[in-house]
Amino acid sequence: MTIPMIMLLLTFVFVIVRILPGDPALLHFERNVSPETLAEFREALGLDVPLLNQYFNYLGGIPFGDFGLSMQDFTPVSEHIQIRFPATLELTIYSMLYAVLLGLALGVKSAKNYDSVQDHGIRMFSIVTYAIPVFFLGMILQSIFSIYLGWLPTGTRFDPHYSTPATITGMYTIDSILTGNLTALIVSARYLILPTITLGTILCGIFIRLTRTNMLETLRQDFVVAAEARGLSANKIEYTYALRNAFLPILTMIGLQFAALLAGAVLTETTFSWPGLGTYLVQRIAHRDYTALQGVVVFFGILVAMVTLILDILYAYLDPRIRL
Amino acid sequence: MTDLLRIEDLAVEYKTRRGTARGVDNVSLNLEENKTLGLAGESGCGKSTLGRSIMRLVPYPGKIVNGKIDLLLHEDIVFPKGVIEKGFVNIMDLNEEELRALRGKEIAYIFQDPMTSLNPMITVETHFQEIMKAHDPDIKKEEALDRAQEILDGLGISPERITDYPHQFSGGMRQRVMIGLGLALRPKLLIADEPTTSLDVIVEAQILEEMAELKELFNLTMILITHNLGVLAQTADDIAIMYSGRIMELSPTEALFEDPLHPYTQALLESVPDVSKPDKKLSWIPGAPPDLVDPIPGCMYNPRCKHTMDICKTTQPGLIMNDEERLVACHLFGGEK
Numbered sequence: 001m002t003i004p005m006i007m008l009l010l011t012f013v014f015v016i017v018r019i020l021p022g023d024p025a026l027l028h029f030e031r032n033v034s035p036e037t038l039a040e041f042r043e044a045l046g047l048d049v050p051l052l053n054q055y056f057n058y059l060g061g062i063p064f065g066d067f068g069l070s071m072q073d074f075t076p077v078s079e080h081i082q083i084r085f086p087a088t089l090e091l092t093i094y095s096m097l098y099a100v101l102l103g104l105a106l107g108v109k110s111a112k113n114y115d116s117v118q119d120h121g122i123r124m125f126s127i128v129t130y131a132i133p134v135f136f137l138g139m140i141l142q143s144i145f146s147i148y149l150g151w152l153p154t155g156t157r158f159d160p161h162y163s164t165p166a167t168i169t170g171m172y173t174i175d176s177i178l179t180g181n182l183t184a185l186i187v188s189a190r191y192l193i194l195p196t197i198t199l200g201t202i203l204c205g206i207f208i209r210l211t212r213t214n215m216l217e218t219l220r221q222d223f224v225v226a227a228e229a230r231g232l233s234a235n236k237i238e239y240t241y242a243l244r245n246a247f248l249p250i251l252t253m254i255g256l257q258f259a260a261l262l263a264g265a266v267l268t269e270t271t272f273s274w275p276g277l278g279t280y281l282v283q284r285i286a287h288r289d290y291t292a293l294q295g296v297v298v299f300f301g302i303l304v305a306m307v308t309l310i311l312d313i314l315y316a317y318l319d320p321r322i323r324l
Numbered sequence: 325m326t327d328l329l330r331i332e333d334l335a336v337e338y339k340t341r342r343g344t345a346r347g348v349d350n351v352s353l354n355l356e357e358n359k360t361l362g363l364a365g366e367s368g369c370g371k372s373t374l375g376r377s378i379m380r381l382v383p384y385p386g387k388i389v390n391g392k393i394d395l396l397l398h399e400d401i402v403f404p405k406g407v408i409e410k411g412f413v414n415i416m417d418l419n420e421e422e423l424r425a426l427r428g429k430e431i432a433y434i435f436q437d438p439m440t441s442l443n444p445m446i447t448v449e450t451h452f453q454e455i456m457k458a459h460d461p462d463i464k465k466e467e468a469l470d471r472a473q474e475i476l477d478g479l480g481i482s483p484e485r486i487t488d489y490p491h492q493f494s495g496g497m498r499q500r501v502m503i504g505l506g507l508a509l510r511p512k513l514l515i516a517d518e519p520t521t522s523l524d525v526i527v528e529a530q531i532l533e534e535m536a537e538l539k540e541l542f543n544l545t546m547i548l549i550t551h552n553l554g555v556l557a558q559t560a561d562d563i564a565i566m567y568s569g570r571i572m573e574l575s576p577t578e579a580l581f582e583d584p585l586h587p588y589t590q591a592l593l594e595s596v597p598d599v600s601k602p603d604k605k606l607s608w609i610p611g612a613p614p615d616l617v618d619p620i621p622g623c624m625y626n627p628r629c630k631h632t633m634d635i636c637k638t639t640q641p642g643l644i645m646n647d648e649e650r651l652v653a654c655h656l657f658g659g660e661k
């Protein structure tokens with residue numbers, strides 16, 4: 001299921017990039033360029049062969065992590081992805097964690113105090129955060145905490161006055177922990193706070209509402225009342241009974257939101273000048289670097305497909321009614 | 325014999341958008357130890373509300389607005405945060421911790437639908453471990469497991485199946501698991517709310533028989549709730565007939581079937597098929613069930629009754645005792661309130 005999906009996406013992106021107006025070779029150069037230079041350029045990028053051959057060459061490279069060469073500087077797109085992706089992944093993981101934890105906590109609180117002032121307040125919060133545009137919240141937080149109060153840095157992902165931790169995963173906080181570099185951990189964490197809160201807050205609304213609805217639904221179920229009738233404690237019932245059952249649909253939502261997060265990364269990363277794949281994509285679009293564009297989109301696609309697959313497996317593992 | 329349970333003037337209200345419904349309206353009854361009380365009536369008449377009030381587990385938005393529920397404890401109940409002393413305790417006076425100590429330990433409740441009454445995410449063993457741990461935090465896992473397996477064995481479920489999840493059992497088996505969980509801590513009072521309604525007839529008969537055996541074995545006092553009077557003929561010592569949240573008649577089973585007093589009881593019995601009288605003409609009760617949000621004055625049954633008199637439309641009859649010590653709430657038998 002996953003493989004045909006990725007194939008379809010690959011083909012789609014390949015075709016779209018080809019039918020976009022403008023010859024990438026011509027676009028790359030200034031006005032007057034000799035036909036020889038153009039031909040050389042095309043050959044270097046493998047654009048001199050028929051379209052079908054280009055397609056198969058491209059397809060053939062992907063399993064080996066070969067996304068072609070950038071039209072900008074003739075370096076492999078995969079190298080750029082390798083450098084940029086950890087930044088995106090790091091932000092994504094923390095935002096998701098923040099959104100899910102906050103969403104679960106507030107959703108459970110809301111459901112437990114159904115129809116109270118707290119419940120209404122939390123619901124309002126979830127609707128408002130869901131509706132705020134990323135760049136708007138990002139700019140507000142930046143002006144308050146970074147520009148006005150000066151508490152938190154913004155603009156990149158690391159302070160140039162310090163040295164970055166040795167690269168293992170490329171995610172600075174993780175690498176700092178793995179290498180026991182406390183300074184780097186603090187520095188990188190400070191840079192992560194604002195973008196994480198921005199992205200996480202916007203995401204958490206949907207998790208609040210989903211948790212609340214599912215909790216309310218589960219708390220009404222017979223097995224919850226039956227557990228109360230056996231004298232189990234409220235905590236036990238809320239967490240191992242209601243939340244565990246309510247969690248499965250939330251897991252599905254995590255998968256869906258992961259895809260949305262990657263798409264959202266373009267906006268967040270631009271707002272915070274976060275040097276991830278999102279900003280890379282924006283830069284390359286400006287330069288009509290179609291191979292880079294194609295590479296990043298396909299890479300995102302593969303990633304989303306993989307996350308979906310992992311979540312499906314996790315789902316089956318968590319729900320005893322599904323056996324693999 | 326002594327009473328295990330004494331309910332006095334119990335009233336439960338459901339506040340809904342449409343208005344307030346009296347799910348249980350001024351119910352008083354006494355239940356002797358080791359007896360089975362059948363609670364019957366059309367659906368919506370307040371049987372479950374009454375049953376669940378005894379555990380103080382009325383479903384949202386219901387609230388007990390009045391009444392006393394006295395339960396006799398033979399021994400002190402010791403729980404982590406305190407003690408409930410033996411003798412009669414009014415369940416209405418207990419706090420959450422104390423209620424929790426009683427639930428599952430002194431009173432067990434079995435629900436109608438075994439398919440939805442077990443947590444689908446945990447094994448049967450975990451269900452047993454949890455209830456034992458909740459009431460005895462120091463219990464060893466192995467000991468709890470042993471006891472659980474013994475209980476299951478007694479209910480005809482192979483002890484190895486204890487590691488299975490609920491969905492791996494049939495409906496009848498699940499209801500046996502529920503019964504096992506109910507009896508795990510040897511409660512005195514078992515409230516079974518339509519325990520066999522969702523099962524097929526053969527399994528229903530088996531389970532009812534098993535419950536009767538267990539009742540003897542464990543010296544249980546039982547409240548058996550059903551909308552099917554036939555179920556009660558074999559199992560109940562006494563039967564209370566409910567209508568619109570009130571008890572209309574409370575009689576010993578045999579007397580109730582032989583000579584039903586209340587016109588509503590009579591109508592109910594006419595709608596029950598009887599194997600010994602295959603020629604019996606079955607009838608149904610005309611008219612709509614009562615609207616509890618907008619109650620009519622007088623006897624709630626009067627619009628459907630064959631014997632309606634003027635007084636029935638103005639005055640609600642109280643529950644009075646006739647010379648055979650049977651209780652009935654009907655103007656045909658005198659008694660005004």
Ligand SMILES: Nc1ncnc2c1ncn2[C@@H]1O[C@H](COP(=O)(O)OP(=O)(O)O)[C@@H](O)[C@H]1O
Pocket residue numbers: 338340345346347348365366367368369370371372373374383384385386616617
């Ligand atoms: N969740 C609820 N919300 C509102 N009203 C309810 C609810 N549950 C019960 N009631 C009211 O209480 C009455 C008795 O319900 P119930 O005790 O469930 O009856 P039974 O168990 O005899 O079918 C119903 O007719 C209804 O008016």
Ligand SMILES: [Mg+2]
Pocket residue numbers: 371372373517
């Ligand atoms: Mg009921």
